Amino acid sequence: MPKCTINGKEIEVKEGTTIIEAMFKNEQKIAHYCWHPGLSVAGVCRLCMVEIEGNPRLQIACNTVVTEGMKINNASDKVKDAAKWGLDFHLINHPLDCPVCDQAGECGLQDQYMEFGKYDPEMAEKKVKKHKVVDLGPTVVLDSERCILCSRCVRFTDEVSKTSELGIFNRGDRSEIGTVDGKSLDNKYSLNTVDICPVGALTSKDFRFRQRVWYLKDQETICNGCSTGCSIKTYFNREGFYRVKPAYNEQVNSYWMCDEGRDLYKFVNRENRYLKARRKTEAGWEEMIPGAGAKEASALVKGQGDSLALVLTGQYTVEEFETAVASFVQETKSKQVYHWQNHAGKENDFDGFLIRGDKNPNTAGLKKVLSKHGIATSWHEFQSAISSGKLKTVIVAGPENQMHYQEIDTLVKTLAKTKVIWMQSAKNASLEALSVGSWILPMKSYVEKDGTFINYAGLERKFKKVTTVVSEALTLAEGVQLVVGQNLMVKPETNAFIETARRQDQVMLEHRKKNEFVFKRGSL
Amino acid sequence: MSVVQKNTSEASKWYLPGILVGLGITAKHLVSNLFNKKQMLTINYPEQKYEYSPRFKGNHVLTVKKDGSLRCTACMLCATNCPAECITIVASEHDDPSVEKYPIKYEIDMLRCVFCGFCEEACPVDAVRMGPEWQTPGLAGSNFHYGIDQLAYRPQLKGGMLSVLDDEERHKSGI
Numbered sequence: 001m002p003k004c005t006i007n008g009k010e011i012e013v014k015e016g017t018t019i020i021e022a023m024f025k026n027e028q029k030i031a032h033y034c035w036h037p038g039l040s041v042a043g044v045c046r047l048c049m050v051e052i053e054g055n056p057r058l059q060i061a062c063n064t065v066v067t068e069g070m071k072i073n074n075a076s077d078k079v080k081d082a083a084k085w086g087l088d089f090h091l092i093n094h095p096l097d098c099p100v101c102d103q104a105g106e107c108g109l110q111d112q113y114m115e116f117g118k119y120d121p122e123m124a125e126k127k128v129k130k131h132k133v134v135d136l137g138p139t140v141v142l143d144s145e146r147c148i149l150c151s152r153c154v155r156f157t158d159e160v161s162k163t164s165e166l167g168i169f170n171r172g173d174r175s176e177i178g179t180v181d182g183k184s185l186d187n188k189y190s191l192n193t194v195d196i197c198p199v200g201a202l203t204s205k206d207f208r209f210r211q212r213v214w215y216l217k218d219q220e221t222i223c224n225g226c227s228t229g230c231s232i233k234t235y236f237n238r239e240g241f242y243r244v245k246p247a248y249n250e251q252v253n254s255y256w257m258c259d260e261g262r263d264l265y266k267f268v269n270r271e272n273r274y275l276k277a278r279r280k281t282e283a284g285w286e287e288m289i290p291g292a293g294a295k296e297a298s299a300l301v302k303g304q305g306d307s308l309a310l311v312l313t314g315q316y317t318v319e320e321f322e323t324a325v326a327s328f329v330q331e332t333k334s335k336q337v338y339h340w341q342n343h344a345g346k347e348n349d350f351d352g353f354l355i356r357g358d359k360n361p362n363t364a365g366l367k368k369v370l371s372k373h374g375i376a377t378s379w380h381e382f383q384s385a386i387s388s389g390k391l392k393t394v395i396v397a398g399p400e401n402q403m404h405y406q407e408i409d410t411l412v413k414t415l416a417k418t419k420v421i422w423m424q425s426a427k428n429a430s431l432e433a434l435s436v437g438s439w440i441l442p443m444k445s446y447v448e449k450d451g452t453f454i455n456y457a458g459l460e461r462k463f464k465k466v467t468t469v470v471s472e473a474l475t476l477a478e479g480v481q482l483v484v485g486q487n488l489m490v491k492p493e494t495n496a497f498i499e500t501a502r503r504q505d506q507v508m509l510e511h512r513k514k515n516e517f518v519f520k521r522g523s524l
Numbered sequence: 525m526s527v528v529q530k531n532t533s534e535a536s537k538w539y540l541p542g543i544l545v546g547l548g549i550t551a552k553h554l555v556s557n558l559f560n561k562k563q564m565l566t567i568n569y570p571e572q573k574y575e576y577s578p579r580f581k582g583n584h585v586l587t588v589k590k591d592g593s594l595r596c597t598a599c600m601l602c603a604t605n606c607p608a609e610c611i612t613i614v615a616s617e618h619d620d621p622s623v624e625k626y627p628i629k630y631e632i633d634m635l636r637c638v639f640c641g642f643c644e645e646a647c648p649v650d651a652v653r654m655g656p657e658w659q660t661p662g663l664a665g666s667n668f669h670y671g672i673d674q675l676a677y678r679p680q681l682k683g684g685m686l687s688v689l690d691d692e693e694r695h696k697s698g699i
Contacts, residue, residue, distance in 0.1 A: 133624060
């Protein structure tokens with residue numbers, strides 16, 4: 001274990017640690033672009049210069065291994081001067097169009113320039129023009145003028161996704177990132193290149209120009225896309241969720257996540273959600289406040305005995321499953337609780353990196369709760385009970401993320417003769433076909449509640465509520481408790497989201513005649 | 525709190541001299557205005573209008589390029605800088621790669637606007653300016669949500685206001 005001194009502080013590091021890693025572990029600041037903790041060392045940006053005692057020249061911290069007794073300093077004027085000139089060279093051909101650039105606000109160049117910049121460029125030459133708005137593939141757009149050739153994205157496709165689509169072409173100041181003829185950047189992890197790009201060269205087609213980043217708040221949670229359960233950061237503001245990025249988690253996903261998981265903010269947004277409890281009548285759908293709706297739906301459950309069943313999908317938290325199953329068993333004395341698993345037979349698929357076939361984040365948690373209550377039912381039993389007409393009422397806790405639940409359609413068809421209380425957060429067109437007298441109750445999505453997910457490997461992780469999208473929606477626990485007839489006070493939370501469309505002016509002619517000022521413009 | 529003593533002296537009960545002094549002042553101004561109209565402060569408002577300084581901050585104008593399209597690049601710096609939060613911008617991708625980003629919706633809520641001019645100061649491309657107009661009545665609140673049509677192409681502007689900055693020249697000089 002070599003000992004070294006960094007900026008006057010003595011520290012001990014593992015054998016083979018580079019200086020930049022040692023500095024990051026000890027929370028020392030250092031300028032860098034090309035170095036990324038999840039990728040190999042390239043040493044091309046020349047910004048992470050440090051002064052090592054006994055060495056006549058500055059060395060790069062990312063490619064120098066710490067040795068015994070090394071004395072490192074990166075606060076001297078010599079180092080700052082090197083970073084300043086390094087930055088100036090990076091900016092020779094970099095366009096100064098930060099207002100149009102989507103990376104502004106979270107850009108590596110902006111941050112470093114504020115700290116080390118020269119503020120007085122000495123380049124009189126014209127900037128080299130390169131390709132703008134290059135369509136790299138289905139998810140990513142490239143602007144090669146903004147690229148500083150750190151080669152992070154190239155190393156990502158070589159080392160992590162192992163698809164090797166990207167490369168650096170041409171030489172000198174004409175070098176550009178690009179793909180080999182006819183190939184497009186099309187793999188299941190392509191959007192990670194956008195995350196690791198320190199400038200605005202690679203942008204995501206989905207997020208591009210939709211919102212400036214300084215308008216977004218972020219909070220960490222767990223992806224509910226599959227049973228891997230990557231740690232993610234969700235970005236949102238009062239108008240809705242805008243994007244998802246991976247958060248570092250050593251045990252699960254390291255620095256990466258799949259492209260599919262990045263779409264999972266969409267069904268959370270208000271326009272895709274059930275806002276009210278709905279009952280199907282002969283005339284059509286009738287709307288009601290969710291809590292009251294759930295209480296009224298309990299009429300379908302009362303006195304059903306053995307002709308009542310609860311169907312659960314692995315998309316809710318362990319706490320919700322626990323309360324829901326416990327109150328169901330206690331109130332109805334029935335143990336007809338079934339586990340609905342989509343893609344039956346494919347649940348053990350694995351692509352070798354992150355994506356798993358089981359598209360539920362908490363299948364392991366649901367199985368644990370069911371076995372705790374001694375419930376060992378199979379999906380075949382449920383299907384035969386339905387076809388024999390034994391079940392009159394079914395409570396279904398539907399999936400939040402329906403990307404891989406095409407089976408909803410078939411299940412709704414098989415339930416054509418039974419009354420259904422369907423609890424679900426996001427809208428689904430097939431639910432319109434439910435039988436008369438059935439209910440749809442709006443549920444909270446994974447960003448609106450605290451809870452625990454257990455992933456495929458049995459790793460239990462708690463996550464915190466991010467925000468409230470539909471204030472009156474119920475959790476699965478509240479929904480089942482109300483439906484089985486328990487008394488419960490459900491307090492609606494304050495809604496953090498605004499309607500994006502402005503409301504119409506309400507000052508009508510008759511109001512003006514009466515001199516009434518009825519239009520409230522809102523507090524300032 | 526200060527206590528003002530009421531004047532209760534005998535002399536103050538004689539109100540007539542005070543009224544006469546006041547009438548005298550009015551009469552003096554009446555006569556002087558009759559003979560020297562130029563020094564009068566009031567103007568005949570609807571027919572006659574006051575000349576404001578060129579720096580006056582009135583209703584906003586979105587400037588246009590030579591081809592008549594908007595200069596605005598939808599960078600949202602004006603909306604970020606706005607203390608009254610009255611600017612709403614929705615950006616979109618432009619077909620022309622050298623333009624890249626442009627606003628499909630640019631709305632200013634004039635009733636919320638405090639006419640501070642911060643948007644004008646924040647704009648990096650001289651796309652939003654405060655114009656000279658201020659007499660803009662409306663019948664309903666919704667008349668004061670000015671969109672692109674009103675801000676850039678209202679009839680008073682006669683086809684839009686051109687900015688002194690020219691994109692092509694800037695690009696040629698390598699900026």
